[in-house]
Amino acid sequence: MDTRTADELNVSQPKTSWMEFIKAHFRDYGMLLSLLVIMLFFQVVTNGTLLRPLNLTNLVLQNSYIVIMALGMLLVIVAGHIDLSVGSIVGFVGGLAAIMMVRWGFDPVTTTIACLIVGGLIGAAQGYWVAYFKVPSFIVTLAGMLVFKGLTLALLGGMSVGPFPVVFQRLSSGFIPDVFGGEGFNYTALFLGTASVAAIIYFSFRSRANQLKHAVETAPFGLFLFKNGLLAVLVIAFCYLMATYRGLPNVLVIMAVLIALYAFVTNRTTIGRRVYALGGNEKAAKLSGIKTERLTFLTFVNMGVLAGLAGLIFAARLNTATPKAGLGFELDVIAAVFIGGASATGGVGKVTGAVIGAFVMGVMNNGMSILGIGIDYQQVIKGLVLLAAVSLDVYNRKK
């Protein structure tokens, strides 16, 4: 039996004060704090339009595909690579879905599955050159960007194709129906929100108890309660607002499930851990028995599937596939991941960071549009915010 006390093992007991803990974990909370500040700012200057249920729903719908792609891009960037082709894949897969359903008469389910597979194959085709041929990903995906932009044009013949079957449109514009049959208020939304809050709180209490039992450094109890309480209030308030409108969009649920899945994969699974090791030091990872080539290949396949999904969601949202769909998306996605604290040299980055980064971009897009700022200055401001966020992160890391 291990009779050493925690002290002998020199594990610090959880006695850190709030301020010390927040300071030590500033990078984890800093980004979330900035998002809240940005939201507050736009809430005030737009006279409360930002958080209106209708606008909140729009915010989710507008950003879902960026968030979903940011999950895949995070893994690609953590592995030490980049994928510039995702915007073109969005356009190509959206166009393919349109042709399959509108021209060839496939049903939405078959179309969706086929399109996701095609996305994966595109990722595999690019990942092959990066992983096994060691061609820099920047170049491979730059080539992919051109190729699939061109193929989208060829596929659609330069025209918009639509509209889609109603079932397919629901992917983006549908809402979770209210099983409780509320009039003007969607009880299901509130119920789902409350249930997920309960689940989150249950798991964080369980993990905290486990950590305490093993004398791991944990957040002070007060801060822990505050954090969970704040999260609960925010989620329930959000769901309440959504419930007063049309309830939870289908795409929000897809997004939430994917975020949870990828957070779990990156934090807790062997494959996630290995991606971080690969990006941190490829040679050491390889000499530790990690199949670095295959892992690199898989991160690109994964990116392709998620870009395919984003393409479907985007097409469903517009209810038409256009040759211009997806144009410039790669920039928003990559910016989201870097704003979220990922390192350009690989090995560092978090799913929560990438999601927050995506929403920082999303809220700014949305808020500035409400204010009537033109697309010209919107881009200038977004560029400056990207630079500011990353330089702040670099500065913090140096300290």
Next chain:
Amino acid sequence: MNAILEMRGITKTFPGVKALDDVNITVQAGEIHALVGENGAGKSTLMKVLSGVYPHGSYSGSIVYEGEERRFKGIADSEALGIIIIHQELALVPLLSIAENIFLGNEQAKYGVIDWSLAFSRTKELLKVVGLNESPETLVTNLGVGKQQLVEIAKALSKKVKLLILDEPTASLNEKDSDALLNLLLQFKAQGISSILISHKLNEISKVADAITVLRDGGTVETLDCRAEAVSEDRIIRGMVGRTMEDRYPKREPKIGEIIFEVENWSAYHPIHTHVQVVKNVNLNIRRGEIVGVAGLMGAGRTEFAMSLFGRSFGQNISGRVMLHGRQIDVSTVEKAVSNRIAYATEDRKTYGLVLAEDVRKNVTLANLEGVSKRFVIDDIQELAVANDYRAKMRIRSPSVFQETVNLSGGNQQKVVLSKWLFSDPEILILDEPTRGIDVGAKYEIYTIINRLADAGKGVLMISSEMPELLGMCDRIYVMNEGSLIAEFSIAEASQEKIMHAIVKSGRR
């Protein structure tokens, strides 16, 4: 005799740590002054104060150089006065030529246009002085570490050096190159150039130093004068660790069993120069509980042999058989080698051993994540327990297992690498230069760990360029030269002379 340099009462604090505390050092003109101390004793910090990396005002105390008090604001100031520092990690640009490197930042140019013929002819002169027979146009990347070191020194000479500071110059050199370098220092001394030599290799220091200053925990312990009488290595060690080191190698009663590991006719070719055979028909075996050494000069093919064996991590067109317990095993990928219970701890911790941005815990479990997970899901509590266990067992000095490995000292980083491989539960451990760049105290701990592994019945193959280390630790020693095993000695018959003799004899053939 007059002093070229006097550093008086140097104190340098970093937030929370006093790195230097009232350090005094006096270097006489034209002497070789050795600076010794364990890792973290403050040697590098002191040299950074001297060269102006930490500018005047960021430390207290005074620097008197050539009779005047100096206040350096940066490296440029100290270099202008002939104080040149050569760092342990060489600062050469690999894809530039020798001449380009030597005059980097100091180009032989008029109005920004480089006079290449002047640069080449001056480079030739400098290379002659340092005894390097290479064309000035050779790219630095094509030179071995020993020759790169000489290029660094030539670069220092080009700047009219008066005080040359060398930080661990021989750490990655073999004995022949080390000797050449030390002779060069003696030659410079004859020309009136003073040097400060930082080194862990005490035998070299005894060979060339005129005076030795010992640092411990940021303070000056003593300055020993070697001119009056020779200073023994034990005497220096006593100053460094503050106690007498009874024995540099822990005692062990070898319990050697049957042969458990055999390599037959192992050959490998160079990955780029495909006709060059780097490893030639190597046959060796290891018994249960045995520590087997591989001696040889740098470039003898020892690391190449080990890496080609470990999942074909080096070379191509590899052939030969590997047997564990008399049964042939597949070592064609690292994963297969690990699952066949072979481990290889690299000579280059930072490039091949650790994921520096990640913490101790994640590095320890990296080679055996399955050992702390169920069906692809990592049990973080179990992982933490494993990491804490190794941290305690191996005496890894870090605030916790959540410390990033980039912040650990060399000795502790090495312990993390060893922990990683021990957690993969190997039967055969190949240790490549396990104590390179590690201070005396930590070396002893690493030796103890190696002995414990042998006592637990594992087979250890230890590659080392330090012969005393092999003689002190091993039960049997193979000698490698130019890719072949050329001799084998039991520890009873082995000696430094015999090993060198074998190498020289095989080289002559």
